[in-house]
Amino acid sequence: MSSKKNSLTVGIDVGGTFTDLLAIDTVSGEVKLAKVPTTADNQAIGFMASLAAAGVEPASLQAIVHGTTTTTNALLERKIARVGLITTKGFRDVLELGRRTRPQPYGLRGTFRPMIDRELRLEVPERMDADGKVLTPLDEAAVAEAANTLLAAGCEAVVIHFLHSYINSAHEKRAAEIVRGLWPNPYVTAGHAILSEYREFERGVTAAVNASVQPVLARYLARLRTELSAKGFDRDILVMQGNGGTISSQLIAEAAVNTVMSGPASGVMAAAYTGRVSGQPNLITYDMGGTSTDVGLIENAVPQVSGELELEYAMPIHVPMVDVHTIGAGGGSIASVDAAGMLRVGPESAGARPGPICYGRGGTEPTITDANLVLGRLNPDRLLGVDHPVTLDHVRGLIEQKVGTPLGLDADAAAAAILRIANDRMAGAIRLVSLSRGHDPRDFALFAFGGAGPLHASALARELAIPSVMVPARPGITNALGCVVADLRHDYVRTVNKPLSAVADADVERIYAEQTAEGEATIRREGVPVRELRAVYSVDMQFQGQSHILSVGVDRPDIGVAGLHKAFAAAYWRRFGIELAEIPPVLVNLHTAVIGVRPEISLAALAATERAPTLASAQVGKRRVWFADGWRETPVYARDRLPRDTVFEGPAILEQLDCTTVVEPGDTVRQDTLGNLLIAVG
Numbered sequence: 001m002s003s004k005k006n007s008l009t010v011g012i013d014v015g016g017t018f019t020d021l022l023a024i025d026t027v028s029g030e031v032k033l034a035k036v037p038t039t040a041d042n043q044a045i046g047f048m049a050s051l052a053a054a055g056v057e058p059a060s061l062q063a064i065v066h067g068t069t070t071t072t073n074a075l076l077e078r079k080i081a082r083v084g085l086i087t088t089k090g091f092r093d094v095l096e097l098g099r100r101t102r103p104q105p106y107g108l109r110g111t112f113r114p115m116i117d118r119e120l121r122l123e124v125p126e127r128m129d130a131d132g133k134v135l136t137p138l139d140e141a142a143v144a145e146a147a148n149t150l151l152a153a154g155c156e157a158v159v160i161h162f163l164h165s166y167i168n169s170a171h172e173k174r175a176a177e178i179v180r181g182l183w184p185n186p187y188v189t190a191g192h193a194i195l196s197e198y199r200e201f202e203r204g205v206t207a208a209v210n211a212s213v214q215p216v217l218a219r220y221l222a223r224l225r226t227e228l229s230a231k232g233f234d235r236d237i238l239v240m241q242g243n244g245g246t247i248s249s250q251l252i253a254e255a256a257v258n259t260v261m262s263g264p265a266s267g268v269m270a271a272a273y274t275g276r277v278s279g280q281p282n283l284i285t286y287d288m289g290g291t292s293t294d295v296g297l298i299e300n301a302v303p304q305v306s307g308e309l310e311l312e313y314a315m316p317i318h319v320p321m322v323d324v325h326t327i328g329a330g331g332g333s334i335a336s337v338d339a340a341g342m343l344r345v346g347p348e349s350a351g352a353r354p355g356p357i358c359y360g361r362g363g364t365e366p367t368i369t370d371a372n373l374v375l376g377r378l379n380p381d382r383l384l385g386v387d388h389p390v391t392l393d394h395v396r397g398l399i400e401q402k403v404g405t406p407l408g409l410d411a412d413a414a415a416a417a418i419l420r421i422a423n424d425r426m427a428g429a430i431r432l433v434s435l436s437r438g439h440d441p442r443d444f445a446l447f448a449f450g451g452a453g454p455l456h457a458s459a460l461a462r463e464l465a466i467p468s469v470m471v472p473a474r475p476g477i478t479n480a481l482g483c484v485v486a487d488l489r490h491d492y493v494r495t496v497n498k499p500l501s502a503v504a505d506a507d508v509e510r511i512y513a514e515q516t517a518e519g520e521a522t523i524r525r526e527g528v529p530v531r532e533l534r535a536v537y538s539v540d541m542q543f544q545g546q547s548h549i550l551s552v553g554v555d556r557p558d559i560g561v562a563g564l565h566k567a568f569a570a571a572y573w574r575r576f577g578i579e580l581a582e583i584p585p586v587l588v589n590l591h592t593a594v595i596g597v598r599p600e601i602s603l604a605a606l607a608a609t610e611r612a613p614t615l616a617s618a619q620v621g622k623r624r625v626w627f628a629d630g631w632r633e634t635p636v637y638a639r640d641r642l643p644r645d646t647v648f649e650g651p652a653i654l655e656q657l658d659c660t661t662v663v664e665p666g667d668t669v670r671q672d673t674l675g676n677l678l679i680a681v682g
Helices: 043-054 070-077 140-152 170-182 200-230 249-259 262-278 368-374 392-407 411-433 453-464 475-485 505-526 560-576 603-607
Strands: 008-014 018-025 031-037 061-067 083-088 121-124 134-136 157-161 188-190 237-240 246-248 283-288 293-299 324-327 333-337 343-349 445-449 468-471 488-499 532-543 550-554 585-597 619-627 630-638 647-649 652-656 659-663 668-671 677-680
Touching: 008 043, 008 262, 008 475, 018 043, 018 475, 018 603, 031 043, 031 475, 043 200, 061 262, 061 475, 070 200, 070 249, 070 262, 083 140, 083 200, 121 140, 140 170, 157 170, 157 200, 170 188, 188 200, 200 237, 200 249, 237 249, 237 262, 237 475, 246 249, 246 488, 249 505, 262 283, 262 293, 262 324, 262 445, 262 468, 262 475, 262 603, 283 411, 283 453, 293 411, 324 411, 333 368, 333 392, 333 411, 343 411, 368 392, 368 411, 392 411, 411 453, 411 619, 445 453, 445 475, 453 468, 453 659, 453 677, 475 659, 488 505, 505 532, 505 560, 505 585, 532 560, 550 560, 560 585, 619 652
Parallel strands: 008 061, 061 237, 083 121, 083 157, 157 188, 283 445, 445 468, 630 652
Antiparallel strands: 008 018, 018 031, 237 246, 283 293, 293 324, 333 343, 468 677, 488 585, 532 550, 532 585, 619 630, 647 668, 652 659, 668 677
16 A cells, blocks of 8 residues: 555535535645535535545545534434434423423514424333432333334334433433344434433433434445445545544444534634644634534634534534534525515525526525625636526626615615625624623634635624734635544533532542543544544533533643632633622533544645736736725736735735635735735724
8 A cells, every 4th residue: 555545635524505625635735625516415426526526536545534514404404313212201391391491582483393202202110319319210111112112103213311310320321221122223322321411401402313313424424435435445434523523434423413513613623723823823713605604713722612502492402512603694695675675684595506696507586695796706707616607787687676676776786785784694693702702803813714704704804893814725615624634522521510519629530530531442442543632621610509500621630629619710700700709619510522633734735836926917807896985996816826925905806716805995915824814904
C-alpha cells in the first residue's frame, strides 16, 4: 500500500441545498473541492456524486468524515421509525404532559404530537425512589409481555424509560436484556444509556428521539458503507456529532440522537480551528447557506456547548451540542407579502428543488439569492447548480410582480427591501448568541462562511458594531472543512443533585475518573488514529430553590467541593452580576468530554493558488452593484488571485468557486498568511 493511498482525507457535509466536499492530501498538500446539489430523498446519491465531481476514488482515501442532516430532517419532517415505550407503571403520559407549556405563548393556538403515540406507551410494575432504592421490584414477565405487544403493533424500535434510572439503572438494564432477547433488531434504547440525568420528561424525550432515528440513520450509513466498499474503500466512515466531535459509523447508531444538528456544529468547529491557528480566538460564527442561517459564539477558540436544545416545541434534546441558533433565512428563503401587506422573508425555502428563480428549475417565488442577483451582488454567469439559465429580466419581473407591485416598489427597490428584512432577521439571531448572553459583539470578529454568508457579512457587522469580518479561504465548503479537522469526542453526564455540602471530594473525583475511563475505552474501540487523548470537565450547578442551572467549566477532576463552590460563585457573578453567598449551592450534574485529538491539517493548502502580481491584474471586470447609499460602479476581483500582501478599500466584489464576498464602501480588506480575508469595517 503506497503512502499516496493513505494521505487523502475527505470531509463531506450534506446541507439543505448543496452537498460539499473538501479533500486534502496531508502529504502533498493537494486540495480538491466539489459542490453538488443535495439529493434530499436519498442523501447517499449526493454523497457519491460529490466524490465523482471531485475526481476522488474511494479506494485512494485515508479517511472519510461525514456531516449529515439525515436525523435532523427525519425529526423535522416526522419521517421516523414507529417506536414503542416501556415505562414505570403510572408514568406513560410523561412524554405528553411535558412541562405544561404551550406552542404559542398567547392564545390557545398550536398543535402538539408526542414522539410516541399513547397506544404504544406501555407500563410495567417497577419503581425506584430518588435515592435509587427499590420500592417495587421489576416485573420481568410484564416486560416480556409489553415487548411482544409492541412487536405485534408494528414497532421497529423500543425505548425503556424508568423513573430515577439516572441514579440506579439496574431495572432499566435488566429490562433491556429481556427486550433484546425478544427484539428482532438492535434498536433497543435504554434511557439512562443515552442521558444519565434527572428530569424524566427531558430524559424520556431524548431517548425517544434516539429510538425514532436509530433505524433511519443505521440504514443510511449501511447503504453508504456498501456503496463505498464496492468502490474499494476499506475503512470506517467517521460521522460528525452535534457536540462538534466525530464518532465511528459503526457506533453512532447506538446513540443516533448525537447526530442531530451535526451540520451546524461542523461549521463552528472549522471556525474555531481557523481562528485558533490565525490568532483570532474570539469569533461570532455566521453560516448562511441555501436554507437557513446558523450563528454561534467562540470564546478563546472554544465553541459554546449546550445540553438544552429544543429542536421544536416539546422536543427537548438534552445531549451536549455546539450551541448554535438557527433561523430560516438562507439564500433560498422565499420573500412574500402577507395578507396584512407586510414583507416576509423565510422561513419557507425554495430548497434545492425547485430552488431560486435564477436556478432555472421552475422556481417562481423570489428568494434572497434572486434579490442579490438583481442588485448586482451575484454574477449570473457564475451561479452553481443552474439547470436552465433564465434571463435577469425574468428574475426582475417576478420580484416586481410578487413583491414590488403589492408594496408599490419597482424591482430594484423590492430586491433591496428583501435584503434589508433578511439582514434584520440575521442580526437578531446574532444578538441572541451575544448580547442576550452577556457578550459584547465589539469584542469579537464576525466569521462569515456558507455559500451566502460573505454576501451579507459586512452589512451585518456594521449594523451590530462588530469591528471586523473574517472570511476563510473556502467559505462555501467550511462545513466540510469542519468535518476534516474535527476530533473524536464522547460526552458523559451523571446526575448528583445534592447540596454541595453533602458531596464528598472523593465522589466528584471518582465520577470524573469513571467517565474518563469509559470515554478512553470507547475511542480505543473505534480504532481511529489520534495524537492524544484529552478530557474536558464541567458541572451544572444552581442555588437551592432555583429551577435553572448554570454550566461551569472545571480545570481538573480533583477540584474538590471547595473549588466547585468558588468556580460556581465566579461564574454566577460573570453571568448575572450578583453574589448570593447566603444561599447554599447545589451540585446537579457532572460532565466529562473525552476527546481523541486527530492529526493537524494545514490550512495553507486551501489558499495555495497562483497569485496575481498586482491588485489590478486580479481584477476581472466591473459592474453596477447596489449598496445602502445606492448604485455604485464596483470592481470585481478573482479572490483566488489576490496578491498575498494586498490592502484595498471597498466597494468591491470578490468572486471564487464556492462563494461571493461583498465588501461595503469604506471597508478595508487585507489577507493573512493562511488566505483568510480580514475586513475592517469602516
